[in-house]
Amino acid sequence: MKAAARTGGRHAPRTLKEHPSCAWCGACSVVCPVYRVDVRESLTARGKMHLLASPLARRPSATFQDIFSRCLLCGACENTCPRQLPIRELVVAARSGFSAFYGRHGVRKTLARLALSRPPLLDGLVRAGVLLEDRLRSLPADSGLRLKLGLLEDRPVLARSGIPSGCRQERPGAVGYFTGCLARHLQPAVGRATVRLLGDLAGRRAFVPAGQCCCGLAALSAGRSDEARRLARRNMEAFAGSQGPILTSCASCSAHLAAYPDLFRDDPALYRQAQAFAGRVREFGDFFLEPARAAGLRARAPVRVHYHDPCHLRFSARGGAAPRRLLDSIGRARRTEPEQGPLCCGQGGLFHLGYPELSMAVFRKCLEGAMAERPGLVVTTCSGCLMQWQEGAARERAGVRVLHLAVFLDECLSPAGEGSGGS
Ligand code: SF4
Ligand code: SF4
Structure with missing residues (x-):
């Protein structure tokens, strides 16, 4: 079951006391994109739950604040947590007690x-x-x-x-x-x-x-x-x-x-x-799925398309099925998926401004998984993911086009012009 559906949303700051205690099971560590590239227990959800329950939470030091800013709020941990802890909500609640310029590059x-x-x-x-x-x-x-x-x-x-x-x-x-x-x-x-x-x-x-x-x-x-x-x-x-x-x-x-x-x-x-x-x-x-199917869209040229699944959609009650089905309905487009499943791109809203190196390290893992399937085109529907992919693919010289799904569909509608990318 998806985390947002289980917790009924994540926006009103709650305290740790209102929830069952952490089981220290470590299921969240395995899926955390930040922990995958920076192996420190404090950066996992388990580490954060431990810190929140400690006296350190009463007067959060600069180090404490830095740990809580190194979170993408991707929701992967919540989605796997057997205690159904609203981890993103608790991280956001902790941040609300910090000074305005908390974490690295706070001013920026x-x-x-x-x-x-x-x-x-x-x-x-x-x-x-x-x-x-x-x-x-x-x-x-x-x-x-x-x-x-x-x-x-x-x-x-x-x-x-x-x-x-x-x-x-x-x-x-x-x-x-x-x-x-x-x-x-x-x-x-x-x-x-x-x-x-x-x-x-x-x-x-x-x-x-x-x-x-x-x-x-x-x-x-x-x-x-x-x-x-x-x-x-x-x-x-x-x-x-x-x-x-x-x-x-x-x-x-x-x-x-x-x-x-x-x-x-x-x-x-x-x-x-x-x-x-x-x-x-x-x-x-979801909105364009049926109209696209009815129109029988075709890509301008045969193309392997990697759909980048935004965390905010993947870990929501809606899930990422509709954009995939939409892409599958497009003639001459073949959707590819990384073998290990979708990964976070590391943009995380303001996270990439505070921790650009960490953000790019997370992105490289995502890129590696996607490029193993040799796509000619990457599409997504999240603004942050799109910018991260455009910047990251250029930096890493990945040689792949990156488009918003709207622009790709628009290209499929208009037969004139250049093709949508190599296969
Ligand atoms: S929300 Fe994402 S980045 Fe933050 S602790 Fe959970 S899995 Fe890690
Ligand atoms: S998955 Fe949940 S219960 Fe298990 S260690 Fe992480 S936060 Fe604690």
Whole structure:
């Protein structure tokens, strides 16, 4: 049984006392992606449960805080824990007691979180990246800065090439589109592809309310529940005047939006509002599965496709079956899976900013498993995983295309142009 389904969500900070004690069985160690590359007991869920139960938790030292920041919140441990401990919730609750700049590169992580929570600030940063584009081009091809900022594709025409302006008006039968930060600010091609798929594949119009903002997952993961609640309220208000499904093109956003009620357990009115909102949220793969099957899509050329399964979807009640079935329905595309099963990519929201080397070490394990199956293309639906794969595949010179599933489906819809990658 999946962890989120078992625990009924993971957002309201609880204390260790409310749960059965850790059995010290070590089942969580075997599956922890951080422990696989940094073999220290303190980094496992078992180690963290031990620390939380110790007097050290009362006055968390810098070392204590560092240990709790070295967690991807991937959920693999929860999924395997026989005591069904809500480990991510307990880690987030511990972080909520830390100072604002906890863990390594605390300032960098805090600035990134604040930018995500303030759309005008994020817009300004993106536009600054646009202005700096020529200078970025002079950086070496494998420069970390270039790889990160190089993700701002379609830079000079961001305003014109983003979501079509007609989508701002709600019309009967329209599907609400929650873009998330990636499709709105960093990779508008994902947003455009999703809007086109809604029209050309599903026969529905898109409605993209202007007031929406970051889903708030980064704020919650940092233990800033007030900020996470503020962002959630803003998104609920943005979609309050509309009806019908709310589609997301990001698996992590989708899991977090669906868990909004957990943020408001102490407020009956907001809890009801959040439940109504969450009941409308549709995950990308699930939404487009039937329309894609009905359309009989075909890749432009035969291609082996590795589906990167985002942890936020894999360890949610929904699971990752729908995107796989969708890919299996595409002609000339052959889906590949790593022999040992899906692995975390190591992005972990703000984790990759705090611990870039550790993040890349986790990614390399993921890449190794995926590339053993010789894919020509990697697709995923999580914004964080997509950026990690794009950066990591370039750094490691993996020679594989990395696309959001929306962009791949859009390519399958339009026969013109180049093929989707080698087989
Ligand atoms: S959530 Fe993931 S990274 Fe964190 S302790 Fe559990 S398995 Fe390890
Ligand atoms: S799997 Fe659960 S019970 Fe077992 S050691 Fe880990 S946290 Fe404790």
